[in-house]
Amino acid sequence: MKRVGLCTFLLFVALPAIAAAPAGLKQSHNPIAIGMFLVFVASTLFITRWAARKNNSVSDHYAAGGKITGFQNGWAIAGDYMSAASLLGISALVFSSGYDGLIYSIGFLASWPIILFLIAEPLRNLGRYTLADVVSYRLQQRPIRAFAASSSIVIVLLYLVSQMVGAGKLVELLFGFNYVAAVVIVGVLMVVYVFFGGMLATTWIQIIKAVLLLAGAAFMAFMVLSRFGFSLNALFSEAILAHPKHVAIMSPGGLVADPVSAVSLGLALIFGTAGLPHILMRFFTVGDVKAARKSILYATGIVGIGYALIIIIGFGTIALVATDPQYHTSSGGVIGGVNMVAIHLAHAVGGNVFLGFICAVAFSTILAVVAGLTLAGSSAVSHDLYANVIRKGTATDKEEMRVSRITTLALGILAILLGIAFEKQNIAFIVSLTFSIAASSNFPVLLMSIYWKGLTTRGAVWGGSLGLATAVILTILSPTVWVQVLGHAHAIYPYEYPALFSMLVAFAGIYLFSVTDRSAAGARERSLFDNQLVDCELGTVKQG
Amino acid sequence: VDQTSPAYSSDALNAGTRSVVANPILDDFRFQTLVRNRRRFSWSLTVLMLILYFSFILTLAFAPDMLGRRISADQPCTWGIPVGFGMFAITFALVAVYVVRANTVFDVAASEIKEGVRK
Numbered sequence: 001m002k003r004v005g006l007c008t009f010l011l012f013v014a015l016p017a018i019a020a021a022p023a024g025l026k027q028s029h030n031p032i033a034i035g036m037f038l039v040f041v042a043s044t045l046f047i048t049r050w051a052a053r054k055n056n057s058v059s060d061h062y063a064a065g066g067k068i069t070g071f072q073n074g075w076a077i078a079g080d081y082m083s084a085a086s087l088l089g090i091s092a093l094v095f096s097s098g099y100d101g102l103i104y105s106i107g108f109l110a111s112w113p114i115i116l117f118l119i120a121e122p123l124r125n126l127g128r129y130t131l132a133d134v135v136s137y138r139l140q141q142r143p144i145r146a147f148a149a150s151s152s153i154v155i156v157l158l159y160l161v162s163q164m165v166g167a168g169k170l171v172e173l174l175f176g177f178n179y180v181a182a183v184v185i186v187g188v189l190m191v192v193y194v195f196f197g198g199m200l201a202t203t204w205i206q207i208i209k210a211v212l213l214l215a216g217a218a219f220m221a222f223m224v225l226s227r228f229g230f231s232l233n234a235l236f237s238e239a240i241l242a243h244p245k246h247v248a249i250m251s252p253g254g255l256v257a258d259p260v261s262a263v264s265l266g267l268a269l270i271f272g273t274a275g276l277p278h279i280l281m282r283f284f285t286v287g288d289v290k291a292a293r294k295s296i297l298y299a300t301g302i303v304g305i306g307y308a309l310i311i312i313i314g315f316g317t318i319a320l321v322a323t324d325p326q327y328h329t330s331s332g333g334v335i336g337g338v339n340m341v342a343i344h345l346a347h348a349v350g351g352n353v354f355l356g357f358i359c360a361v362a363f364s365t366i367l368a369v370v371a372g373l374t375l376a377g378s379s380a381v382s383h384d385l386y387a388n389v390i391r392k393g394t395a396t397d398k399e400e401m402r403v404s405r406i407t408t409l410a411l412g413i414l415a416i417l418l419g420i421a422f423e424k425q426n427i428a429f430i431v432s433l434t435f436s437i438a439a440s441s442n443f444p445v446l447l448m449s450i451y452w453k454g455l456t457t458r459g460a461v462w463g464g465s466l467g468l469a470t471a472v473i474l475t476i477l478s479p480t481v482w483v484q485v486l487g488h489a490h491a492i493y494p495y496e497y498p499a500l501f502s503m504l505v506a507f508a509g510i511y512l513f514s515v516t517d518r519s520a521a522g523a524r525e526r527s528l529f530d531n532q533l534v535d536c537e538l539g540t541v542k543q544g
Numbered sequence: 545v546d547q548t549s550p551a552y553s554s555d556a557l558n559a560g561t562r563s564v565v566a567n568p569i570l571d572d573f574r575f576q577t578l579v580r581n582r583r584r585f586s587w588s589l590t591v592l593m594l595i596l597y598f599s600f601i602l603t604l605a606f607a608p609d610m611l612g613r614r615i616s617a618d619q620p621c622t623w624g625i626p627v628g629f630g631m632f633a634i635t636f637a638l639v640a641v642y643v644v645r646a647n648t649v650f651d652v653a654a655s656e657i658k659e660g661v662r663k
Contacts, residue, residue, distance in 0.1 A: 109635050116639055117586040118587075236625075250625070259605045293642075301636055530566055538657060540658070
């Protein structure tokens with residue numbers, strides 16, 4: 001039955017794609033890119049069919065049965081984490097302002113040691129499928145899971161919107177489909193992967209994407225350097241000549257304008273990752289803490305090399321794309337916008353075939369990220385809200401799995417609708433908002449539940465909710481939304497990013513509402529901390 | 545010694561079912577040493593990483609010229625380039641240091657404690 005279902009989906013996905021291609025060509029006709037895209041989609045569906053046969057229990061569906069190796073998980077984390085924004089966004093940032101592109105990539109990478117030192121091992125030892133498993137070890141199940149599931153769903157939905165809009169615009173440009181068709185294709189594919197293949201299919205799609213992305217980036221960086229005799233100085237000299245800002249591209253150029261915004265951005269980047277549900281979920285797919293550590297070692301290496309290559313690619317775009325008229329419109333702008341410079345560079349160094357390959361890589365990048373997000377969102381609903389809040393732990397495996405799949409379907413439809421609704425909106429603030437929320441709600445609650453004996457349910461729910469609310473409100477009042485989106489004259493909150501204040505509010509809230517909690521339940525929760533410490537350190541939780 | 549870590553099945557998950565009887569391992573000197581050493585190590589590395597990262601960010605915000613200075617007068621490469629790529633390398637190095645120590649020291653200590661309990 002599953003096979004029939006898949007074939008039907010294959011028709012649903014492939015047919016509109018083929019039908020839309022000749023009709024909706026907006027950009028140049030690119031048969032190689034479309035061909036590679038179809039090859040990629042076909043192979044991911046093949047993987048999904050293989051994974052669907054092994055997807056028989058809740059544990060398989062959420063965590064691939066805990067059978068992923070550290071090496072595989074390292075690649076999958078890299079594939080889950082490096083979105084299209086990494087390849088296209090950071091190279092575009094280097095293209096327009098040079099050195100400043102490094103700031104984001106270093107922040108994105110610096111979060112990994114923090115996750116390793118403080119979060120990964122306790123998470124693996126105390127939890128099974130979601131971060132709420134860890135937080136509710138000694139706190140009250142229902143309020144904690146309701147809170148953690150809600151904040152995780154907010155994060156997942158926001159992140160999904162940004163990915164869907166990006167995907168729609170990208171696929172529109174790369175393959176010539178119209179925007180709505182592109183959004184629908186992405187939405188349907190991600191539902192198919194997660195619905196049938198669960199974590200196993202998601203993992204392998206992320207692994208393949210990471211390998212493709214790294215291989216593509218390495219080839220592009222190699223070809224760029226080969227043009228300059230493998231001398232970075234020669235590349236920089238050419239870039240300085242080509243760029244309108246000239247020598248200023250070699251130094252920081254005020255991307256982070258004031259110290260408060262700089263620190264806020266840094267906090268959101270470095271701690272936000274440690275609160276992203278789709279990232280945390282990856283640590284439940286490995287068998288033990290040793291494998292969890294190994295995954296981070298590999299992931300940090302892969303992501304680090306990936307970003308280093310993307311920086312070289314960025315300088316390559318200045319040297320090779322900025323001055324080449326074939327990549328510019330008659331009015332002088334970059335064809336498809338500045339986010340397309342890495343795609344143009346692929347053409348400049350590798351011709352049409354490599355261009356097609358990079359287009360397929362960019363597309364696979366989006367699919368791997370949205371699949372991870374969908375799985376994290378559906379597990380928050382089915383494992384936390386349904387099985388533990390509504391059914392209080394009495395739901396069977398089968399019922400929980402069914403709710404998880406229904407949620408996957410609902411998330412897919414919601415993502416498509418939101419993607420269409422936000423097509424014309426300025427959503428540049430959404431990614432930083434997502435990281436700010438994660439750093440101010442999930443992360444403080446998770447950290448304190450592991451390390452602070454005094455934490456009670458009241459403190460966790462109040463502190464986490466206040467942190468979330470502060471991050472959202474300050475973002476709305478900031479110049480990016482209040483002035484640029486809503487059109488007011490002056491921003492009420494003067495800084496670009498909220499994390500510095502919203503994290504303070506979260507930690508202060510957790511502390512105050514915990515120490516003033518005089519309830520018997522609160523006392524019990526504090527007394528359970530010592531036993532939690534044993535399970536956290538030794539991994540002695542008996543898994544039922 | 546009987547291990548009293550609570551059962552973890554989905555119906556035992558709801559609050560109130562976990563045992564508050566203190567786990568005897570808590571009195572084990574080796575366990576206390578492990579917790580102390582591991583916490584000191586992981587928090588020190590965390591603080592080190594945060595200091596490195598925020599010095600970089602604050603240098604960008606307050607003294608961008610420091611990173612914009614050329615390494616040698618006749619080449620365009622600025623100090624910001626090796627510092628930036630060095631941040632990638634240091635990040636990876638810190639991760640590697642932690643993994644090596646956890647694999648060789650902490651895992652051994654943890655399994656010794658668990659072995660001792662089982663006897």
